[in-house]
Amino acid sequence: MTIVEGTIHKAYIMKLVGDEGVRIVENIPEDEITDEHLAELTGISLNTVRRTLYLLYEHRLAIYRRKRDPDSGWLTYLWQLCPENFDKALESEAKRLLRNLEERLTYEKNNIFYACTEGCARFIFDEASEANFICPFCQGSLEYMENAKVVETIEKQKKELIHSL
Numbered sequence: 001m002t003i004v005e006g007t008i009h010k011a012y013i014m015k016l017v018g019d020e021g022v023r024i025v026e027n028i029p030e031d032e033i034t035d036e037h038l039a040e041l042t043g044i045s046l047n048t049v050r051r052t053l054y055l056l057y058e059h060r061l062a063i064y065r066r067k068r069d070p071d072s073g074w075l076t077y078l079w080q081l082c083p084e085n086f087d088k089a090l091e092s093e094a095k096r097l098l099r100n101l102e103e104r105l106t107y108e109k110n111n112i113f114y115a116c117t118e119g120c121a122r123f124i125f126d127e128a129s130e131a132n133f134i135c136p137f138c139q140g141s142l143e144y145m146e147n148a149k150v151v152e153t154i155e156k157q158k159k160e161l162i163h164s165l
């Protein structure tokens, strides 16, 4: 299933519908499928399958049509994904993530950090200075902390994200 390929795709769907939701999405074929059949295929409870499908529907990522069984008179719901809307949703999610990374990068680059030697927390210079370089949580000392590794990690994430767009 192309829809859940790639880490951002998966992360986005995971955030929206959770672990089981991803498995449900992965099992929706290109044409229609009933909620019952989907529950059988995945071994996930019908309730969860329905909840996931309606969540996708609310986000315009899935559509359904009702069909009445001519013999039993029962209504069946036939579900289908909307791949084109997935692309749009993923694109705006990726852009949002990119903005976050850029903000964090600016924050890391424009600040000097101090951290508790006991590992409680990290503070920017002004906060550390106001606390007289004493950790407000454990009274341990706050010491200068290099953040080149953090910057490097964020830059790598940013590169990967841009690459995936």
Ligand SMILES: [Zn+2]
Binding pocket: 116, 117, 118, 119, 120, 121, 135, 136, 137, 138, 139, 140
């Ligand atoms: Zn501490």
